[in-house]
Amino acid sequence: MDPWISSQPSLSLDLHVGLPTLGLGRHQAPLPVAALAKPKVLVEENFLQPLKKEPEVAALETELQRMSEENRRLAEALTSVAAKYDALRSQYTEMVASAAVHTTTTTNNPSSGSEGASVSPSRKRKTSETSMDTPPAAHHHQHLHLGTSPASAADQMECTSGEPCKRIREEHKPKVSKLYVHADPSDLSLVVKDGYQWRKYGQKVTKDNPCPRAYFRCSFAPACPVKKKVQRSADDNTILVATYEGEHNHVQPPPAPSSQQQQHDGSSSAGKNAAVTKLPSPPRQVAAVAPHHTQLHQQQQQEAVAAMGAGGEAVGAAAEMIRRNLAEQMAMTLTRDPSFKAALVSALSGRILELSPTKD
DNA sequence: CGGTTTTGACCCGCGC
DNA sequence: GCGCGGGTCAAAACCG
Numbered sequence: 001m002d003p004w005i006s007s008q009p010s011l012s013l014d015l016h017v018g019l020p021t022l023g024l025g026r027h028q029a030p031l032p033v034a035a036l037a038k039p040k041v042l043v044e045e046n047f048l049q050p051l052k053k054e055p056e057v058a059a060l061e062t063e064l065q066r067m068s069e070e071n072r073r074l075a076e077a078l079t080s081v082a083a084k085y086d087a088l089r090s091q092y093t094e095m096v097a098s099a100a101v102h103t104t105t106t107t108n109n110p111s112s113g114s115e116g117a118s119v120s121p122s123r124k125r126k127t128s129e130t131s132m133d134t135p136p137a138a139h140h141h142q143h144l145h146l147g148t149s150p151a152s153a154a155d156q157m158e159c160t161s162g163e164p165c166k167r168i169r170e171e172h173k174p175k176v177s178k179l180y181v182h183a184d185p186s187d188l189s190l191v192v193k194d195g196y197q198w199r200k201y202g203q204k205v206t207k208d209n210p211c212p213r214a215y216f217r218c219s220f221a222p223a224c225p226v227k228k229k230v231q232r233s234a235d236d237n238t239i240l241v242a243t244y245e246g247e248h249n250h251v252q253p254p255p256a257p258s259s260q261q262q263q264h265d266g267s268s269s270a271g272k273n274a275a276v277t278k279l280p281s282p283p284r285q286v287a288a289v290a291p292h293h294t295q296l297h298q299q300q301q302q303e304a305v306a307a308m309g310a311g312g313e314a315v316g317a318a319a320e321m322i323r324r325n326l327a328e329q330m331a332m333t334l335t336r337d338p339s340f341k342a343a344l345v346s347a348l349s350g351r352i353l354e355l356s357p358t359k360d
Numbered sequence: 361c362g363g364t365t366t367t368g369a370c371c372c373g374c375g376c
Numbered sequence: 377g378c379g380c381g382g383g384t385c386a387a388a389a390c391c392g
Contacts, residue, residue, distance in 0.1 A: 201383095201384070201385080201386095202383070202384060202385080204383070206381080207380090207381065207382090213382090213383095215383070229383095
């Protein structure tokens with residue numbers, strides 16, 4: 001999400017009050033020279049101030065620094081969240097529009113009915129991700145809104161669609177999460193950049209989707225149980241659906257040291273998938289649900305703080321990292337917040353009612 | 361040369 | 377029990 005945030009129009013929330021806190025690190029470089037040149041002057045200047053105000057001013061300055069830094073972070077985070085929300089909303093609107101077209105033309109078997117209609121209706125087994133009974137947009141709605149536990153969302157779908165809730169087996173399945181990534185439709189590779197290193201071990205053409213599904217294993221740690229399935233959405237082939245199973249038992253592999261902008265492409269070690277990195281912009285994360293990411297971001301943040309404490313030139317990068325992770329966590333927290341979800345659902349459902357001309 | 365991708369074959373669970 | 381379909385294996389090919 002990172003580089004495109006900077007390209008977003010500023011919300012002008014950064015008041016720029018006080019000293020440029022993050023610039024302090026950079027300003028510290030020339031400072032020692034001046035300090036060495038005339039350290040006394042600075043002290044004397046302070047002492048020339050009225051004795052009454054001196055501690056107040058110092059305290060205020062400190063407070064101002066802290067506030068401005070906090071303000072800056074919050075502004076960044078807010079910008080990120082707003083941009084994400086905007087992308088998500090536009091994507092959702094697209095899906096709703098396409099789903100409306102599908103549902104008005106065919107009530108059942110919305111996926112063009114080419115393959116699904118030819119087989120018997122009971123030819124549906126696991127209902128792992130795309131069942132043919134419900135409009136595909138419904139799945140997207142579920143995953144967009146119930147990001148944290150799509151498995152339970154699937155359960156809910158199963159129950160609401162009239163079938164018995166026989167999903168007990170999935171209870172003890174590894175954690176399943178889905179990630180929707182906007183990708184170039186001309187790009188045939190099924191690579192989703194998520195910061196981890198993956199090794200492809202299989203590819204299959206599934207029945208309900210003409211696009212093949214790729215199977216990946218985490219190759220960063222040999223014992224890592226996480227698996228990933230990537231497949232293009234049946235309705236919108238510009239969307240890659242990555243399904244994660246399990247949780248990583250290791251930290252996120254560090255980004256390539258030279259190219260910091262590619263930090264989320266852990267699978268770029270192989271030569272061919274460079275096609276994905278050629279995307280004009282980083283893949284827009286339409287709906288991200290990867291619970292394990294939060295921990296890793298926290299860890300990254302701690303590392304960044306540690307790097308910041310070390311000082312030097314890493315301060316800028318560390319601060320950037322902190323802001324980035326802060327924004328990530330805020331977005332994650334928002335998407336996890338039930339009240340936020342409820343508000344989002346109500347807002348979007350209102351939007352649906354507006355978009356759909358007449359249904360009842 | 362080591363790691364990754366490709367791809368056909370095989371395994372296994374589920375519905376009938 | 378059989379067939380279908382998803383998931384995995386493993387050998388060959390590929391790549392840096």
